[in-house]
Amino acid sequence: MRRHWIVRGLKFVLFAAVACAVFGLIVMSLWNWLMPPLFGWRLITFWQALGLFILTKVLFGGFRGRPGYRMHWRRRMAERWEQMTPEEREKFRGGMRRGCGPFREPAAESGVTSKT
Numbered sequence: 631m632r633r634h635w636i637v638r639g640l641k642f643v644l645f646a647a648v649a650c651a652v653f654g655l656i657v658m659s660l661w662n663w664l665m666p667p668l669f670g671w672r673l674i675t676f677w678q679a680l681g682l683f684i685l686t687k688v689l690f691g692g693f694r695g696r697p698g699y700r701m702h703w704r705r706r707m708a709e710r711w712e713q714m715t716p717e718e719r720e721k722f723r724g725g726m727r728r729g730c731g732p733f734r735e736p737a738a739e740s741g742v743t744s745k746t
Contacts, residue, residue, distance in 0.1 A: 653680075654677075655676065657679040657682055658675070658678075661674050661679060662674065
């Protein structure tokens with residue numbers, strides 16, 4: 631049983647190394663193909679491309695597992711929405727408009743008039 635976990639761990643490490651190498655090469659190739667001709671920037675090395683890839687994953691995408699797991703709230707909200715009556719839906723929309731900033735009209739609510 632223990633040998634099974636060791637082999638499985640080695641396979642995971644090998645797969646992760648190959649995936650990092652492939653993504654690093656893709657980022658390096660795309661960068662070196664697009665950036666110097668378009669913006670006059672310098673070419674980058676494989677290690678710089680790998681660092682850039684990891685940085686973008688951390689800043690923008692994260693390293694998420696199970697992509698559908700974090701979106702369970704969306705399914706739950708859709709189920710609740712389907713069970714609402716039209717009056718309840720309109721009440722919900724009105725509450726969202728009042729409480730979610732961009733839907734407000736600050737000049738009308740605060741009594742301030744704009745000067746033209």
